[in-house]
Amino acid sequence: xxxxxxxxxxxxxxxxxxxxxxxxxxxxxxxxxxxxxxxxxxxxxxxxxxxxxxxxxxxxxxxxxxxxxxxxxxxxxxxxxxxxxxxxxxxxxxxxxxxxxxxxxxxxxxxxxxxxxxxxxxxxxxxxxxxxxxxxxxxxxxxxxxxxxxxxxxxxxxxxxxxxxxxxxxxxxxxxxxxxxxxxxxxxxxxxxxxxxxxxxxxxxxxxxxxxxxxxxxxxxxxxxxxxxxxxxxxxxxxxxxxxxxxxxxxxxxxxxxxxxxxxxxxxxxxxxxxxxxxxxxxxxxxxxxxxxxxxxxxxxxxxxxxxxxxxxxxxxxxxxxxxxxxxxxxxxxxxxxxxxxxxxxxxxxxxxxxxxxxxxxxxxxxxxxxxxxxxxxxxxxxxxxxxxxx
Numbered sequence: 001x002x003x004x005x006x007x008x009x010x011x012x013x014x015x016x017x018x019x020x021x022x023x024x025x026x027x028x029x030x031x032x033x034x035x036x037x038x039x040x041x042x043x044x045x046x047x048x049x050x051x052x053x054x055x056x057x058x059x060x061x062x063x064x065x066x067x068x069x070x071x072x073x074x075x076x077x078x079x080x081x082x083x084x085x086x087x088x089x090x091x092x093x094x095x096x097x098x099x100x101x102x103x104x105x106x107x108x109x110x111x112x113x114x115x116x117x118x119x120x121x122x123x124x125x126x127x128x129x130x131x132x133x134x135x136x137x138x139x140x141x142x143x144x145x146x147x148x149x150x151x152x153x154x155x156x157x158x159x160x161x162x163x164x165x166x167x168x169x170x171x172x173x174x175x176x177x178x179x180x181x182x183x184x185x186x187x188x189x190x191x192x193x194x195x196x197x198x199x200x201x202x203x204x205x206x207x208x209x210x211x212x213x214x215x216x217x218x219x220x221x222x223x224x225x226x227x228x229x230x231x232x233x234x235x236x237x238x239x240x241x242x243x244x245x246x247x248x249x250x251x252x253x254x255x256x257x258x259x260x261x262x263x264x265x266x267x268x269x270x271x272x273x274x275x276x277x278x279x280x281x282x283x284x285x286x287x288x289x290x291x292x293x294x295x296x297x298x299x300x301x302x303x304x305x306x307x308x309x310x311x312x313x314x315x316x317x318x319x320x321x322x323x324x325x326x327x328x329x330x331x332x333x334x335x336x337x338x339x340x341x342x343x344x345x346x347x348x349x350x351x352x353x354x355x356x357x358x359x360x361x362x363x364x365x366x367x368x369x370x371x372x373x374x375x376x377x378x379x380x381x382x383x384x385x386x387x388x389x390x391x
Contacts, residue, residue, distance in 0.1 A: 010033075010035070010054070010055040011036075011053065012035070012036050012037070012054055012056040012058065013038075013045060013052075013059075014036055014037070014058050015040070015042075015059045015063065016038075016059075017062065017063050017064040022040070024119075024313065025058055027314070027316075028123055028126065029056070029126055031313050031317070032123050032127055033127075034130075037054075041065055041066050045071055053082075054082050056082055056083050056126065057080075057082060057085070058122075059084060059085065060087055061095070062090075068086065068098055069101060072084070072102050072107065073105065076102075080107060081108075083128070084107050084108065085113065085126075086109070086113070087113040087117065087122075088114065089114070089116075090114075092114060092191045095112050095191070098112075110125045110129065110186070111125065111186060111187065111189075112191070113125070116263075118260055119289045119311050120289065121185065123312075125184075128184065142188050142196045146196075146199055150175050150176055150177055150178070151173060151175055151200075151203060152173075153174070153208055154172045154373055154375070155170065155171055155172070155224070155372065155373060156169060156172060156370060156373075157169050157370045157378075158170065160363060161353075162362070166222060166382075167222055168222040168224065169222065169224055170225040170365065171207075171227075172185075172227075173200070173204060173227075174372075175187070198232055198235070201228055201229070201232045204226050204227075204228075205226065206245055208255070209245050211224070211375050215382055216247075216249055216251070218379065220379075221253055223254050224255060224256070225256035226257060228258070229259075229263070230259060230260075230263035230266065233257070233263075234267075234270060234274065239277055242255075242278075243281050254282035255284070256306065257286065258286045258288040260289050261289060261291070264287050268303060271303055272303055275304045279304065284305070285306065286305060286306055286343070287307070289309065289311040290309055290310050290311055291310055291313070291314050306340065307335075307341035307342070307363070308331060308341070308343065310331045310342070310344050310361075312366070313346075315328065315346045315356070316348060318356070319351035320351070332360050336360070342361050343362070343363040343365060344365070344366075345364075347366030347367075348366055348367045350368065352368075353368060
């Protein structure tokens, strides 16, 4: 059975021994268009393959009473034609070795994810598995992309839900290949901790602030948000480099630096120190993909962040899923308690928007309002809506 009989969605297997991580991955895959099935052993996967023909298998390296290599051997023997996505908390060298084993068994391996990973990275790879045209040439080397100037920043508006006016935008990295077109981040971003994130972040900072000056010339004075990995944020020269690129515009509203929940709590003292230092220059820190990690809400109370962004896997379908709605409610209560801006990302339906507005979310982001767009199209949007853009 290639697709779910009721929804028409392709099947995806989530093979992971930790129930919480399984549920998180399944939520992201459902929001990406899959019908999911969750397993913790190689035997369960083999039994399910007799019923379903998954297009994607998300596979942890260590399983209950088994491991990823056992699953890989079974899939290779069966000449599995879907995609395999490895994820693990093991070191990058081990992950790369298992990746090579999968390729040696003739499997179509997506770029692997190292835990903790961003939900956006998982989502981008899941979308690749949905697109049969991406079977060849999945990865492009980031170093090559940087050298040939193939990288662009695209922008997705953030909307004030009380006024429906634009109140900011998030900068999202895209690779625009001269022959293959636009590529999602999952096809070119390296594993966490790669030294290539240093020149990549430098590009993002410089380009975002240059673009802000272009937008400001057309009265778009809202703050932009960029994503910065902890490995770069914690470098001694990050703040000084960022400070040197900040615009001198008298109405510059500051910059928002987004870090993931897991990064925020991995070293809370250092995170607090950096957040306070950045605040001196009008740069604020946001907790991105909240709910996708393993922290308790109380662990965030001492961190001086400006906003908290609920992960889209909980936003998508919250109108019809009581568990997701409760998560949305818990996060808005946290935001109120600590006087933090609450942001819901991944809003795609009017029904979900209605729930979020009833709960009191202040800012929304998602396809219901606008998809990410290149800077030229975003500037056209700014010019068109210049009378409704609020700083």
